[in-house]
Amino acid sequence: MDTIIEIKGLTKDYEKGFWKKKKIRALDDLSLQVEGGQIFGFLGGNGAGKTTTLKLLMSLIFPTEGSAKILGAEIGDPAMHQKIGYCPESPYFYDYLKADELMVYFGRLFGMDKGSAEKRSAELLTRVGLEKKDWKRQLRKFSKGMLQRVGLAQSLINDPEIVFMDEPMSGLDPIGRRQVRELIAELREEGKTVFMSSHILTDIEALCDNVAILRKGRLVEEGNLAELLRSTAQDSGFEVSVGGIESSVFKEAIKGKIASEINVKPGGFSLNVANEQDVEAVLASLNKLGGRLIGVNPVRQSLEELFVREET
Amino acid sequence: MTALNHVRVIASNTFREAVRDRVLYNLVVFMLLITGCAIFLGELTAGQESRTIVNIGLSAMLLFGVFIAIFVGVGLVSKEIEKKTLYTVFSKPVRRGEFIVGKYLGLCLTLLVNVAVMGLGVSIALLFVGGGSLSISIWGAIVLIFFELALITAVAVLFSSFSSPALSALLTFLIFVIGHFSSSLRDLAQNLGSNAAQWLFGAIYYLLPNFSHFEFVSHAAHGRVPSGSYLALALLYALAYIAVVIAVTALIFRRRNLK
Numbered sequence: 382m383d384t385i386i387e388i389k390g391l392t393k394d395y396e397k398g399f400w401k402k403k404k405i406r407a408l409d410d411l412s413l414q415v416e417g418g419q420i421f422g423f424l425g426g427n428g429a430g431k432t433t434t435l436k437l438l439m440s441l442i443f444p445t446e447g448s449a450k451i452l453g454a455e456i457g458d459p460a461m462h463q464k465i466g467y468c469p470e471s472p473y474f475y476d477y478l479k480a481d482e483l484m485v486y487f488g489r490l491f492g493m494d495k496g497s498a499e500k501r502s503a504e505l506l507t508r509v510g511l512e513k514k515d516w517k518r519q520l521r522k523f524s525k526g527m528l529q530r531v532g533l534a535q536s537l538i539n540d541p542e543i544v545f546m547d548e549p550m551s552g553l554d555p556i557g558r559r560q561v562r563e564l565i566a567e568l569r570e571e572g573k574t575v576f577m578s579s580h581i582l583t584d585i586e587a588l589c590d591n592v593a594i595l596r597k598g599r600l601v602e603e604g605n606l607a608e609l610l611r612s613t614a615q616d617s618g619f620e621v622s623v624g625g626i627e628s629s630v631f632k633e634a635i636k637g638k639i640a641s642e643i644n645v646k647p648g649g650f651s652l653n654v655a656n657e658q659d660v661e662a663v664l665a666s667l668n669k670l671g672g673r674l675i676g677v678n679p680v681r682q683s684l685e686e687l688f689v690r691e692e693t
Numbered sequence: 694m695t696a697l698n699h700v701r702v703i704a705s706n707t708f709r710e711a712v713r714d715r716v717l718y719n720l721v722v723f724m725l726l727i728t729g730c731a732i733f734l735g736e737l738t739a740g741q742e743s744r745t746i747v748n749i750g751l752s753a754m755l756l757f758g759v760f761i762a763i764f765v766g767v768g769l770v771s772k773e774i775e776k777k778t779l780y781t782v783f784s785k786p787v788r789r790g791e792f793i794v795g796k797y798l799g800l801c802l803t804l805l806v807n808v809a810v811m812g813l814g815v816s817i818a819l820l821f822v823g824g825g826s827l828s829i830s831i832w833g834a835i836v837l838i839f840f841e842l843a844l845i846t847a848v849a850v851l852f853s854s855f856s857s858p859a860l861s862a863l864l865t866f867l868i869f870v871i872g873h874f875s876s877s878l879r880d881l882a883q884n885l886g887s888n889a890a891q892w893l894f895g896a897i898y899y900l901l902p903n904f905s906h907f908e909f910v911s912h913a914a915h916g917r918v919p920s921g922s923y924l925a926l927a928l929l930y931a932l933a934y935i936a937v938v939i940a941v942t943a944l945i946f947r948r949r950n951l952k
């Protein structure tokens with residue numbers, strides 16, 4: 382796949398104060414290349430500069446230094462905007478419009494006629510899980526999660542090649558999160574590129590192919606997520622969850638055979654083992670004692686640890 | 694072509710916003726005022742009564758319009774920056790200049806509807822009190838009022854592109870007042886004799902919009918009609934001034950970092 386987002390030395394200073402202008406560097410010399418057809422995670426803690434970068438890419442603010450290209454065109458080229466979508470962080474819309482009116486309005490800014498904009502709007506509002514009864518309600522009466530859904534729907538009105546999403550899951554309930562996760566995964570299936578900022582690690586682990594991690598405006602890590610996790614992994618193993626017998630009985634039975642801590646949990650207990658042989662051994666003891674296997678999960682170095690490491 | 698389409702779509706949305714934000718409700722107050730005049734001026738002779746209705750009606754039309762032009766105009770762009778509604782607009786293939794022009798024309802359309810409905814109200818009131826010919830002849834003055842409102846709107850939008858809404862409203866109102874007295878100011882300056890004062894008031898006279906080109910209410914009350922060339926010149930003046938002001942606004946707004 383070709384590089385479709387190319388960021389070169391992007392830097393942004395915000396000015397603070399009225400008389401004595403103090404400069405705050407929110408983004409420092411960011412260079413990044415993103416290939417098409419993937420979900421790219423743009424990560425960082427609060428205030429790391431994610432939103433700043435996205436606003437720069439959308440030409441809502443202008444860089445102090447550096448430049449960027451999207452789909453081969455300089456950012457700020459309005460023609461290029463025909464092929465991209467953007468869902469801002471905690472989006473806010475014209476509150477005097479109804480959800481479907483907003484969609485049609487944006488569709489028409491892309492040159493769609495009213496009929497096809499209406500059709501596309503109905504498709505997308507369904508897809509983001511906004512109930513039909515809410516389509517004809519004024520946006521001023523929408524909850525945060527409902528606005529977020531409208532934000533996602535409007536970012537897709539033009540069937541864009543690249544969608545930029547600033548924390549797409551924020552404000553959503555569990556069902557909403559799952560729907561949006563599925564939506565984003567589907568976009569990749571359709572061959573689109575999703576550039577999403579986030580600090581919600583489970584979402585990133587579930588979705589992203591490649592990531593870049595920002596810290597205090599600087600790029601600190603970049604690459605394939607699986608590889609990054611592997612390179613930081615220490616001793617991975619398995620977590621075996623067990624039920625139906627007393628933990629003390631089980632502890633006695635495996636004594637000397639498997640070295641493991643036993644963590645008591647509701648409905649049973651779990652133990653961490655180093656390798657597959659140990660899993661087998663646990664299963665064998667379990668059979669003998671008449672316990673019940675709840676599950677076996679590989680223990681992976683989670684993204685959280687990668688994050689924490691970057692922070693220290 | 695796409696630019697025109699963007700301007701049209703944004704303008705009609707701005708009009709819809711004004712209607713839904715109940716801007717046109719001022720028409721109710723206006724109609725009550727005119728009806729009140731028509732009823733309570735009954736003691737005057739027919740001619741005086743019509744003249745008073747024209748004077749009060751058209752002056753109120755201008756004032757109500759200025760009120761809308763200023764208070765809606767200064768929020769037109771700044772409110773969208775404040776509420777961040779612009780984020781999703783400028784991620785579409787919309788140029789900043791197109792947005793400014795669209796918003797401006799949308800408010801002008803609102804004012805046009807407002808002025809037209811008010812004009813109809815005054816015309817009907819005139820028919821009611823027997824001022825039949827006036828009900829037609831006042832429309833020249835009404836057109837001039839609309840030109841003036843369009844110009845004030847442009848000034849309000851300009852100020853709001855770089856200063857706070859409150860300050861913009863104040864400055865626009867000052868321009869409105871000074872613009873009605875600028876020729877007197879210049880005359881005053883010439884009598885003062887001081888070079889600096891002459892220069893200052895001269896500069897004000899030439900730089901600020903001169904609204905005396907659009908003052909026709911008292912003539913209209915006497916049944917006079919502006920000539921075609923008078924209207925054409927006023928239109929030309931308004932258009933040229935508006936074009937410059939909106940172009941400057943777009944230039945300022947083009948490089949502005951959105952909050």
Ligand SMILES: Nc1ncnc2c1ncn2[C@@H]1O[C@H](COP(=O)(O)OP(=O)(O)OP(=O)(O)O)[C@@H](O)[C@H]1O
Nearest residue numbers: 395405407425426427428429430431432433434952
């Ligand atoms: N308009 C602004 N004026 C001044 N400083 C700003 C402005 N916007 C952001 N900043 C500063 O720039 C830095 C980066 O902010 P940014 O919003 O890009 O972070 P973020 O990564 O999106 O954080 P979050 O996860 O909280 O959304 C922060 O230090 C913030 O205080």
Ligand SMILES: [Mg+2]
Nearest residue numbers: 431432433470
């Ligand atoms: Mg952010």
